[in-house]
Amino acid sequence: MRFTIKQWFTSSALALMLTSGAAMAADAPSYGPQLQGFDYPYPLQHFAFNSQGVAMQMGYIDVQPQGKKNSQTVVLMHGKNFCAATWGDTIKGLLGQGYRVVAPDQIGFCTSTKPEHYQYTFQQLASNTNDLLKNLKIDKAVIVGHSTGGMLATRYALMYPQQVSKLVLVNPIGLEDWKAKGAPYRTVDQWYDRELKLSAKSIHDYELKTYYVGKWKPEYDRWVDMLAGLNNGPGHKLVAWNSALIYDMIFTQPVFYELKDLRVPTTLMIGTSDTTAIGSDIAPPAVKAKLGHYNVLGKQAAKLIPHAKLIEFKGLGHAPQMEEPEKFNQALFKTLR
Numbered sequence: 001m002r003f004t005i006k007q008w009f010t011s012s013a014l015a016l017m018l019t020s021g022a023a024m025a026a027d028a029p030s031y032g033p034q035l036q037g038f039d040y041p042y043p044l045q046h047f048a049f050n051s052q053g054v055a056m057q058m059g060y061i062d063v064q065p066q067g068k069k070n071s072q073t074v075v076l077m078h079g080k081n082f083c084a085a086t087w088g089d090t091i092k093g094l095l096g097q098g099y100r101v102v103a104p105d106q107i108g109f110c111t112s113t114k115p116e117h118y119q120y121t122f123q124q125l126a127s128n129t130n131d132l133l134k135n136l137k138i139d140k141a142v143i144v145g146h147s148t149g150g151m152l153a154t155r156y157a158l159m160y161p162q163q164v165s166k167l168v169l170v171n172p173i174g175l176e177d178w179k180a181k182g183a184p185y186r187t188v189d190q191w192y193d194r195e196l197k198l199s200a201k202s203i204h205d206y207e208l209k210t211y212y213v214g215k216w217k218p219e220y221d222r223w224v225d226m227l228a229g230l231n232n233g234p235g236h237k238l239v240a241w242n243s244a245l246i247y248d249m250i251f252t253q254p255v256f257y258e259l260k261d262l263r264v265p266t267t268l269m270i271g272t273s274d275t276t277a278i279g280s281d282i283a284p285p286a287v288k289a290k291l292g293h294y295n296v297l298g299k300q301a302a303k304l305i306p307h308a309k310l311i312e313f314k315g316l317g318h319a320p321q322m323e324e325p326e327k328f329n330q331a332l333f334k335t336l337r
Helices: 005-027 084-096 122-135 148-159 188-196 200-210 218-231 236-252 256-261 294-304 325-336
Strands: 044-051 054-063 073-077 100-104 141-146 164-170 266-271 309-313
Touching: 044 122, 054 084, 054 122, 073 084, 073 122, 073 148, 084 100, 084 218, 084 325, 100 122, 122 148, 141 148, 148 164, 148 236, 148 256, 164 325, 188 236, 200 218, 218 236, 256 294, 266 294, 266 325, 294 309, 309 325
Parallel strands: 073 100, 073 141, 141 164, 164 266, 266 309
Antiparallel strands: 044 054, 054 100
16 A cells, blocks of 8 residues: 555654553553652651541641741642642742742642542631641741642632731632533542543643643653552542542632632732633533633633732743743742742
């Protein structure tokens, strides 16, 4: 059989994609249910406490600047597909500016406990975080939340305004109510079935499109390995179950309606090419077209939040702190000053 040049390129590209996908699946690491085996950029500690009648552990990073200290603490809240470790470049930059940095892994995520049963609410996670900060004798801090961590940071600031000196929301999800806009509801069982099927390739493809706007860098491979290894490990089913419960929390507990009630100095940092919207993958085309427009959502949220400031990163995606860490850090430092 003869191939035209166009056919040869097409078949070669397809073969390369299939080979890459197979290699990605074969090379996927395996980590423990609390991410055992994955290296964190800073020493990892664990906070032991009881929640909902069960003994829990929250993994967290707590690092002091090596040089001059400015006596301020920044608490970093990770997103759904992220961990404390993914804040590495931000932590390094903040330490250089004299800040103490605390970056917890929330219950159900990364290096923290994956309970068999847990009623996930943003109030519960905020309370857990507050208990951690009390244990660390931190009375007031700058709260920085990314993605789902932005929803949590908002809830934290609503619950504990006296303990928040500034609130910074980095591409927070929940700037719109997807359910109210027509995105279909998934049951926890449906989320669980979906999460069981996650693979290194599906994680890579989603992040490429949504987080990095089609531009991949080798350093992003580590974060695919982190999630794929957790889902590929001995705690696979427990990890998937907690992930399903967390997605249900995100979808059914919007903070959007309470943005107007924030009473702490707030800055939104928005990658304008972000298209994240929970449920958009199964939404009808007409509904999907209305969801996840961060170039609009950031501006709308800034008007809803009293005296909010808006910083836009034109053309960046869902994770500007990882996509362009130097640009992000400079904007963050300016905000904190």
